[in-house]
Amino acid sequence: MSVIYSTLTSLINKVSDEFRKSFLFTIIFTILGFIEGQWVNSFFKKLYPSENFLNFLNKNRILKNHIFNPLIVLFIFAIFLLLALNSVSTSLAITLMLAFAGFFIGSAVIPRYFLNDTRNILEFKRRDMYSIGFCLILISIVFFFVSIASVGGIPLLKPSIRYLLKPILTMPVFLIIPGTCLVASSYLKDYQDEKITRSQARFRFIFLLAMDCALLLLLGYRTPLLAAFLVIIIIGFYGNIVSLWEVVIGALVGVGAIIGIGYFRSLGELTITSSTSPIYSLQTRADFTLHVLNLLDFIGGNFGLTHGHMLASSIPGSDLGPRMMVGKLIAWRTEVTITPTLIGQMVVDFGKVGVFVEMTILGFILGIGFKLMQKTKNYFYIGIYSLILTYTILGVETGLLDIQVLVYFAIAIFVYLINIKKSQI
Template structure:
């Protein structure tokens, strides 16, 4: 396995070096260094609030040390359920209790029995390799972005109706900009940790990465991937001491505002609501509809499920129906629509309450081990990979963890964590 990794990273390093040495990219990076220098030395930067702004937040131990603990998934899931105007059935209440208890055991109790020895045997990754992988993923994303725009003959942000003409085969590679952002930001964090760049330089580079994500993803009219990039930057920045706690709080408020605002204006543009409708209605209606879907799936799935893995397997490219289309077929016999089933929707449809217990336990344990490994090592890579899987766990509260690329991120994280568990044990 190490031979494959070494060969792959060697190729990607060469590709990255070739692009960086090209006239186009050397010019771009020269301009960015000039802008970065101007940013760092800017007089207006002094007007920005310092570390002590909203200092009362730092007095809260939970916020200061555990704001991105894996249990935030349960906290946000509970809030999402409370937003709904639909009451869960008695059976669904039991399913939710099973899900919450299993996740709590996996994320909080079981990790106590692992990684308690020295961190010397933890697998280490080279910063150059991580940066090159992220840079090459960005190149792939940019290429498919232009292919996606050309395929629909317009800009989905300006004409929302053509967003539904976008082909998944073209848009899925665009979303690689999310793990690319994670890896590049992690590499910048390593430079900051090693003293190669100042904190203000790291903050500028994080902001620039986020602006690139906004430019590409907003033009395509997608909000969930944009929120993913936003969350990743915040989590890496927070645990890397690049972003302050008050900035996390403000960023969370902006994120919630973006969810409400983008959903509201998209709904107005698609004429599903009028401009006089309460903007919060779009959020409540989404929660209401999604919980209604979950009620139906729980009824269908029962204790042992009905599809027995078919929903999860439908994530594989080439499947006749995607996982969210299969959910639509299950509850409404309509294969032309995609329906978000919440974090546990697929679990209960495939394997019932038993499946919910097992899969939520695995998800909790993955996040729990990742959180412990990150805190133990303070390593740039483990901060990055934890931010990636936690981000998609949070977003999966509504959408489910069903996209093949997201499942691949979790598979890679689990594989790396397992290697570490074996190395530390030996």
Template sequence: MSIIYSKLTAIINRISDEFHKSFLFTIIFSILEFIENQWVNSYFKKLYPDEDFLKFLNKNQIVKHHLFNPLIVLLLFAAFLLLSLNSPSSSLVITLLLGFMAFFIGSSIFPKYFFNAANQNILKFEKRDIYSIGFCLILVSIVFFFVSVASVGGIPLLKPSIRYLLKPILTMPVFLIIPGICLVASSYLKDYQDNIITRSQARFRFAFLLILACGFLLLLGYRTPLLAAFLIIIVIGFYGNIISAWEVVIGAAIGVCAIVGIGYFRSLGEMTITSSTSPLYSLQSRADFTLHVLNLLDFISGNFGIAHGQLLASSIPGSELGPRMMVGKLIAWRSEVTITPTLIGQMVIDFGKVGVFVEMCILGFILGVGFKIMQKTKDYFYIGLYSLILTYSILGIETGILDIQVLFYFTAAILIYLTNIIKSES
């Protein structure tokens, strides 16, 4: 495995170096360096609130150490369910309680038995490799953005109706910009930790990466990836001491406003609501519909499920139906529609209540171990990795963890964490 990794990173480093040497990127990075220097030394930067702004948030120990604890997934899941206009069935309540209990056990109890020694033998990654991988992912996503826009003959944000003409095979690579900025931001965090760049420079680069990702994702008209970009930058910045607690609160508010606002204006453009309708209604109705879907899935799946792994396997490219299309076929007998089944939807369909308990425990354990490694090591890579899987766990509250690229992120995290567990126990 290490040989494959070495060969792959050698190729990616070569590609990254060649692009950095090219005339176009030399100009781009020169311009960015000039803007960065102007901002760092700008008088207007002094007008921006410092770290002591709303200092009660920075000094709060719960906020300081546990703001992005894995249990935030349960809190947000509960909040999403409360947004619904209707209530879950009694059977679904039992399923949810089992899932919540299992996640708590996996994230808060099991990790206590690992990484307790004073000196841990943690797997280390070269910053150059991480930066090059992230840089190449961003390049690939930008290329596919222009291919996607050209394929539908317009920008989906300006013409909402053409968003449904986008082909998943072209748009999925665009979303690689999310792990791309995650890895690049992590490498900038390493530079900050090693005193190669200042905190102001790191903050500028984080802001630029966020603007870059949000710009492309916003033009495609997608809300969920947009929120993913916000979350990843905020989590990395917070645990890397680049972003203050008050900025996290404001950033979270901006993210919520963005997802509500894009949904509202898109609904207006599609004439599914009127201008007199509450902006929150699109979010409430979406939560209500998703809960209704979950009620149906829980009813037909019982204690042991009906698909027995087929739904998760349908995420593999080349499958006749995608996972969300399979959900549509199960509850509506229509395979041409995609329906989001929430975080536990796949677990319910595949293995019922038993599956929810087991899989939520595994998910909690992955996040719990990642959180513990991150807190103990303060390593730039593990901060980035935790931010990535936490972000998609939070977004999966509605959509489920079903996309092949997201499953790959979790698989990579599992392999890395298991390797560290084996190394720490040896």
């Protein structure tokens, strides 16, 4: 395995080096270096609020130490349920209690017995992680322009053409999220090693976020846009690059972006009027998704219906994707994609029993990642935890059903299991 890793990273490092040495990227990095210098030494930067701004937030121990604890997933799930206009059925209430209990046990109880000694953890080279992230960003930028060209316009300006985007072309664009995660983590490593200042690290984080927002906003996608915000904020927070008050403000901006984009897109599609409350589109979306979950819970019962086929349908080449399968199960319509929430796939595949087991496993993955990150303060483990927590939070509505997201979790599980094994030697 180490031979494969060494060969792969060596190749990626060469590709990354060649691109960064090219005339185009030399100019780009020179310009960015100049702007960064002006930013760091700018008089106007002094007008920006200090770390002690809204200092009362720092006095709250829960916010300061546990704002991105895995249990935030349950908190957001609860808010999502409260947004819905209708209540849950008795059967679904039982399923949700099992889900919450399983996740709590997996994230807060079981990890106490693992990784109490982190002296032998895996170490990843900063250069390797940066090169992988850089190449992923390059791929996403290329496919962004290909996607725009394929529909003949910008989806944000013409909402109707967003539905003409082809998943085979847009999926690579979303690689900008893990790419940004790895590059930002690499800059965090530079900051930890005192190779760059905090101001330089903050500028680079802002630039990465601005680049992500530009690409994803123009495509008209809300969920990946929020993913970009979350990844940068979580890495910055645990790397002492972003202050707590900035996390809170960033969270409000992220929620506002979801509401705003959804509102204006709904206006463009004539599904609501300008007199409708902006939050109404979010409420109706939550209500519809909860209605879907009620139906899936009825179908799944105690032991499930599809027995793993929905999760397996995430693999490219399947006749139906998982969200199309949801459409077929509840309405016999395979031409639409329907989000089933975080536990929708679990209950259809394996019923209430499966929900408890899978949520326990999911909680354990996040709990181990959180513990490893807190004990080591290692840049890589901060990055990988930020990535999987981000997609779990977003999965509260959408579910963990995209193949690339499942790959991120598979990598995290593999790395965590190796560390658990090494800690027991």
